[in-house]
Amino acid sequence: MIITVTLNTSIDRTLFIKDFAWNKTIRTSQNVLGMGGKAADASWVLGELGVNNLATGFAAGDTGKLMEKMLLQRGCKTDFVWVNGETRTNIVVIGENGQGQSTLVSNGLEIGNRNVDEFKTKFTTLLQKASCVLIGGSIPKGVDISFYTYLVRQAGSAGLPVVFDASGPGLKAGIEGKPTIAKPNVDEISELSGENVTTIESAYRVGTELHKKYGTMFVITLGPEGALAVLSERSYRIPVLKVPV
Amino acid sequence: MIITVTLNTSIDRTLFIKDFAWNKTIRTSQNVLGMGGKAADASWVLGELGVNNLATGFAAGDTGKLMEKMLLQRGCKTDFVWVNGETRTNIVVIGENGQGQSTLVSNGLEIGNRNVDEFKTKFTTLLQKASCVLIGGSIPKGVDISFYTYLVRQAGSAGLPVVFDASGPGLKAGIEGKPTIAKPNVDEISELSGENVTTIESAYRVGTELHKKYGTMFVITLGPEGALAVLSERSYRIPVLKVPV
Numbered sequence: 428m429i430i431t432v433t434l435n436t437s438i439d440r441t442l443f444i445k446d447f448a449w450n451k452t453i454r455t456s457q458n459v460l461g462m463g464g465k466a467a468d469a470s471w472v473l474g475e476l477g478v479n480n481l482a483t484g485f486a487a488g489d490t491g492k493l494m495e496k497m498l499l500q501r502g503c504k505t506d507f508v509w510v511n512g513e514t515r516t517n518i519v520v521i522g523e524n525g526q527g528q529s530t531l532v533s534n535g536l537e538i539g540n541r542n543v544d545e546f547k548t549k550f551t552t553l554l555q556k557a558s559c560v561l562i563g564g565s566i567p568k569g570v571d572i573s574f575y576t577y578l579v580r581q582a583g584s585a586g587l588p589v590v591f592d593a594s595g596p597g598l599k600a601g602i603e604g605k606p607t608i609a610k611p612n613v614d615e616i617s618e619l620s621g622e623n624v625t626t627i628e629s630a631y632r633v634g635t636e637l638h639k640k641y642g643t644m645f646v647i648t649l650g651p652e653g654a655l656a657v658l659s660e661r662s663y664r665i666p667v668l669k670v671p672v
Numbered sequence: 673m674i675i676t677v678t679l680n681t682s683i684d685r686t687l688f689i690k691d692f693a694w695n696k697t698i699r700t701s702q703n704v705l706g707m708g709g710k711a712a713d714a715s716w717v718l719g720e721l722g723v724n725n726l727a728t729g730f731a732a733g734d735t736g737k738l739m740e741k742m743l744l745q746r747g748c749k750t751d752f753v754w755v756n757g758e759t760r761t762n763i764v765v766i767g768e769n770g771q772g773q774s775t776l777v778s779n780g781l782e783i784g785n786r787n788v789d790e791f792k793t794k795f796t797t798l799l800q801k802a803s804c805v806l807i808g809g810s811i812p813k814g815v816d817i818s819f820y821t822y823l824v825r826q827a828g829s830a831g832l833p834v835v836f837d838a839s840g841p842g843l844k845a846g847i848e849g850k851p852t853i854a855k856p857n858v859d860e861i862s863e864l865s866g867e868n869v870t871t872i873e874s875a876y877r878v879g880t881e882l883h884k885k886y887g888t889m890f891v892i893t894l895g896p897e898g899a900l901a902v903l904s905e906r907s908y909r910i911p912v913l914k915v916p917v
Contacts, residue, residue, distance in 0.1 A: 442763065442776050447692050450772040458761070458778035489741070493734050516703070518687065518763055520776070527695040531687050531765070533703035 428504075430557040431470040432550070432578060433484035435536060435567040436507070437463030437515035438494050445523050456523065462497060463517050465563030465592050474501030481506060483553060485546065485567065487536050488513035506553065508546045512537035538569035550578065554585045562601065563592035572600045579604025591643075594618075605641050612648045630655045631662060673749075675802040676715040677795070677823060678729035680781065680812040681752070682708030682760035683739050690768050701768065707742060708762050710808030710837050719746030726751060728798060730781050730791065730812065733758035751798065753791045757782035783814035795823065799830045807846065808837035817845045824849025836888075839863075850886050857893045875900045876907060 443457040462471040470482040481504035486494060491514035495505050515535035521528040554560070560582040566572055575593065579601050582589045591606035594615050602609060602619065617624045620633045627649060634645040634657035645657045646665075654665040688702040707716040715727040726749035731739060736759035740750050760780035766773040799805070805827040811817055820838065824846050827834045836851035839860050847854060847864060862869045865878045872894060879890040879902035890902045891910075899910040 440761065440763075442778070444776060447694075447774070449692075449767060449774055451774045453774055453776045455776050455778045458780070489738050493738075496734070516685065518685075522694060529692070529694055529696045529698055531689060531698045531700050533687070533700045535703070 428556055429470075429473060429478065429480040429559045429561060430553050431466035431473075431480060431482045431484075432560065432562040433464035433467040433482065433564050434570055434574070435464060435515065435565045436467055436484055436486045436491060436494055437517050437535070438490055438497070439463040439517050439519050439530075441519040441521060443521045443523055446526065447520065447522070460497075462494065463515065466561050467494065467498065467564075469561050469563070470498055470503045471501055474498065474503040477502065480504065481553065481556075483507060483546075483549065485510050485536050485538055485542065485570075486514050487511060490514040490516055490535070506549065508542055508549060510536055510538050510542045534568055536567040536569070538567055543570060543574065547577075550581065554582060554587065557582070557585070557587055559588045559590065561590045561592075562606070563590075565593065565595070566597045572596045575601035576604040579606045583607075602637075602641055602643060606643050608644045608646060610646045610648065613650070616645070616647050627652055627655055627664065631657065634662070673801055674715075674718060674723065674725040674804045674806060675798050676711035676718075676725060676727045676729075677805065677807040678709035678712040678727065678809050679815055679819070680709060680760065680810045681712055681729055681731045681736060681739055682762050682780070683735055683742070684708040684762050684764050684775075686764040686766060688766045688768055691771065692765065692767070705742075707739065708760065711806050712739070712743065712809075714806050714808070715743055715748045716746055719743065719748040722747065725749065726798065726801075728752060728791075728794065730755050730783055730787065730815075731759050732756060732781050735759040735761055735780070751794065753787055753794060755781055755783050755787045779813055781812040781814070783812055788815060788819065792822075795826065799827060799832065802827070802830070802832055804833045804835065806835045806837075807851070808835075810838065810840075811842045817841045820846035821849040824851045828852070847882075847886055847888060851888050853889045853891060855891045855893065858895065861890070861892050872897055872900055872909065876902065879907070 439461045441459045442455040444453050462468045467482050470480050473480040482498050483506050486507040487510045498505050513535045515533050518531040575597050589606040590608045591601045592610045613624045624630050624633050630647045638657050648654045653667045656663040684706045686704045687700040689698050707713045712727050715725050718725040727743050728751045731752040732755045743750050758780045760778050763776040820842050824834050834851040835853045836846045837855045858869045869875050869878050875892045883902050893899045898912045901908040
C-alpha cells in the first residue's frame with residue numbers, strides 16, 4: 428500500500444474570474460473544490476485510479492473533516508493526527524483572459540510537540556504496511572523543518588522507496604534524508620543547488636551532481652520543456668503531453 | 673420566535689491580504705469564516721445575543737451542513753429545505769493597505785419547482801410559531817423573483833411584522849409584497865425609485881414617497897452619513913456610531 432504524508436493539509440478552492448479589481452462584486456464562472464497538499468493530492472489521484480493508498484499527516488477542524496471525506500469518497504484510506512486549528516483552505520484565483528493565476532494561502536493547523544510525537548508513533552506503525560512512501564508539500568507552523576529529514580530517513584531505513592516533493596527549506600531538509608525520488612521544478616532545484624537552472628542542459632548537469640551527492644533520482648519539471656529524469660544509469664527527457672482541454 | 677428566510681444561503685470566507693497581483697502566492701494575514709446571506713447572518717447575530725430565532729431557506733452540500741452547524745453553535749434553530757448543488761462560499765478579499773474589499777461570488781444551489789413547493793409548505797407551518805419574519809439576500813437560480821412578493825405577503829397576511837433586505841430585482845419584488853420595514857442603502861433605494869438618491873434630503877423625499885405608496889417603513893442606510901428611518905408619523909436620522917476597532 429502506498430502511504431502519502433501531508434503535514435500541512437489543505438483544500439484548494441479554485442475560482443475562475445474575468446479579472447480582479449478592488450471594491451467590486453466579482454462573479455466567478457466556476458468554483459471548484461479540490462484536494463490541496465501535494466501528497467494528499469497524490470492520494471486523491473491514486474484513489475481515482477483505484478490504487479490502494481492511505482493518506483496520513485496532520486488535520487484539523489471542519490475543513491479537515493471535509494478533506495478526509497473527499498479522500499474516503501475516492502476510496503483512499505486515511506489515518507490523520509487530529510490537531511487544533513483548522514486544515515487550510517487555499518484560494519486559487521484563475522484569470523479567464525490569460526492573466527494567469529494566483530493562490531491566496533493561509534496558516535491553519537496548530538501543532539504541538541505532543542502531536543509531532545503522536546505522528547512519529549503512527550508513522551512507524553504505518554511503515555509496516557507500506558510498499559512505498561510519498562512525502563510532500565509545505566511544513567506547517569509548529570513543526571521543525573528537520574522533520575522532513577527524519578521522515579524520509581525513517582521510511583528509507585524501513586527499506587521502502589520514498590518519493591519526495593516540496594519547496595523551500597523543506598525541500599533541502601527532505602533531500603538530506605536521501606529519498607529515492609525527488610520531483611523539484613526549475614525554481615526548486617535552483618534553490619537547492621544554488622545554481623540558476625533554466626535550460627534542460629543545466630538541469631541535467633545540476634541533477635547529475637545532486638544525484639551523485641544524495642543517491643536520489645531527480646525528476647526535474649521544466650514547465651513547457653517537459654521534464655528531465657536523472658537516474659543512476661541514464662537520464663530521460665520527458666516531453667510535455669498534449670492534453671485536450 | 674423570529675424566523676429568518678435565506679433563499680441563497682452562503683458562508684463568507686474573509687481573507688486579508690497586502691495586495692492582489694497575478695501569478696503570485698499571496699499570504700493571507702487573516703482567514704475568517706463568517707455567515708453569509710443577509711437573513712441567516714441576522715440569525716447568527718441574534719443567536720449570539722441570545723434571542724430565540726429559527727433560520728430557514730434553501731441549503732445544500734457540505735457547505736450547507738457547515739453553515740447549519742455554525743448557526744446551531746450559536747443557539748439558533750434551523751429548518752432548511754435541502755436541495756442539490758452546494759451552499760455558496762463567497763470569498764471576501766480585504767486589502768490591508770486601504771484598497772477596500774472585493775467579493776468573489778458564485779452560484780451553488782440547484783433548486784427545482786419541487787423544492788420551492790416544499791419550502792412554501794414549510795414556510796406556512798413556520799409562520800404559526802413566528803413573532804416576526806426577516807427575509808433577505810439574493811435569489812438563487814431556479815427561484816422566480818416574484819417569490820419574494822409571495823413570501824412577504826404570506827407573512828404579512830399572517831399578521832406578522834416583516835423585515836426585508838435585498839438588492840436588485842429581488843428588492844422591488846419584495847417591496848411589492850409591502851413589508852413592514854425595508855432596509856435599502858442609497859444605491860438600492862435609487863434603483864427602486866428610479867431617482868438618484870445621494871443626500872439625506874433626497875433620501876427623505878424618496879423614502880416618504882415610497883412609504884406612502886407601500887406603507888413600508890424605510891430605514892435607508894447612507895454609508896458615512898448614518899441612516900434615515902422614514903416612519904409613518906415622523907422620521908429619524910441615525911448617526912453613525914463610533915466603534916473602536
